[in-house]
Amino acid sequence: MNTNRQRLYNSEGIVMRRWDVGESDRILALYTPERGKLRVISKGVRRPGSRLAGHVELLCHSAFLIARGRHLDIVTQAQTLHAFANLRQNLERIGWACYAAELVDRMTVEEAATEPAFRLFLAVLERLDRGAPPEILIRSFELHLLGYLGYRPQLFRCVSCEQEVQARPQFFSALLGGVLCPSCRGADPQAQSLSLEALKILRYLQRNSLSDAERLRLEPQRGRELEALLHPYIRIILEQEMNAPSFLGLLRRESARQKGKAP
Numbered sequence: 040m041n042t043n044r045q046r047l048y049n050s051e052g053i054v055m056r057r058w059d060v061g062e063s064d065r066i067l068a069l070y071t072p073e074r075g076k077l078r079v080i081s082k083g084v085r086r087p088g089s090r091l092a093g094h095v096e097l098l099c100h101s102a103f104l105i106a107r108g109r110h111l112d113i114v115t116q117a118q119t120l121h122a123f124a125n126l127r128q129n130l131e132r133i134g135w136a137c138y139a140a141e142l143v144d145r146m147t148v149e150e151a152a153t154e155p156a157f158r159l160f161l162a163v164l165e166r167l168d169r170g171a172p173p174e175i176l177i178r179s180f181e182l183h184l185l186g187y188l189g190y191r192p193q194l195f196r197c198v199s200c201e202q203e204v205q206a207r208p209q210f211f212s213a214l215l216g217g218v219l220c221p222s223c224r225g226a227d228p229q230a231q232s233l234s235l236e237a238l239k240i241l242r243y244l245q246r247n248s249l250s251d252a253e254r255l256r257l258e259p260q261r262g263r264e265l266e267a268l269l270h271p272y273i274r275i276i277l278e279q280e281m282n283a284p285s286f287l288g289l290l291r292r293e294s295a296r297q298k299g300k301a302p
């Protein structure tokens with residue numbers, strides 16, 4: 040019946056996370072250009088001499104041949120495209136790369152292709168590997184990733200009155216998703232103050248590429264300000280994302296329960 044169904048497919052992917060299962064297997068969370076997040080199983084990969092092992096390391100960018108499985112699809116072949124060997128020799132850079140991977144993993148869903156997000160993730164790993172200044176690179180990565188996933192923060196108009204933002208210190212509302220002008224600051228009591236310099240950097244990063252971002256010099260104090268502005272915003276989005284499926288699950292269970300009650 041199913042003989043014509045294509046059982047094998049090719050995909051490139053970056054290993055974002057992995058979990059050991061059973062005696063020698065590993066589940067991999069890959070980020071792929073055509074399928075978004077993909078969970079696959081790599082069988083026997085923890086056995087000595089496994090021919091897959093070197094190609095499915097954390098943060099590896101590899102070309103995979105995958106077989107459809109009943110529960111999880113199965114890695115049948117893998118070939119490293121980028122190992123990011125330099126990156127792996129520097130703990131700080133590994134830390135930034137793992138943060139980027141965690142952000143992609145947590146902000147994306149399975150079977151939702153976002154090719155630009157994949158290219159962005161790959162580009163940030165390549166640049167970290169090449170020794171680019173990591174902090175400004177990661178802020179640029181965060182802003183572009185947010186944009187590709189539909190969470191672009193509003194930096195040009197006040198999120199409350201929609202007036203064009205003037206060139207002076209403003210406020211930033213993580214909850215409302217962008218700049219609040221001084222007259223609207225009361226719209227979110229938790230809005231943080233936003234210096235003119237930080238506003239300029241955020242706008243520049245949002246409008247320019249990762250390589251443009253690398254040319255900016257970030258003072259430590261400004262770096263802390265940018266992180267303190269963006270992280271609460273990202274946290275709110277992640278909380279919404281995490282609540283959405285559980286809320287849907289609740290609805291489904293509830294609707295099943297209601298149906299069960301019916302005569």
Ligand SMILES: [Zn+2]
Binds near residue numbers: 198200202221
């Ligand atoms: Zn306003």
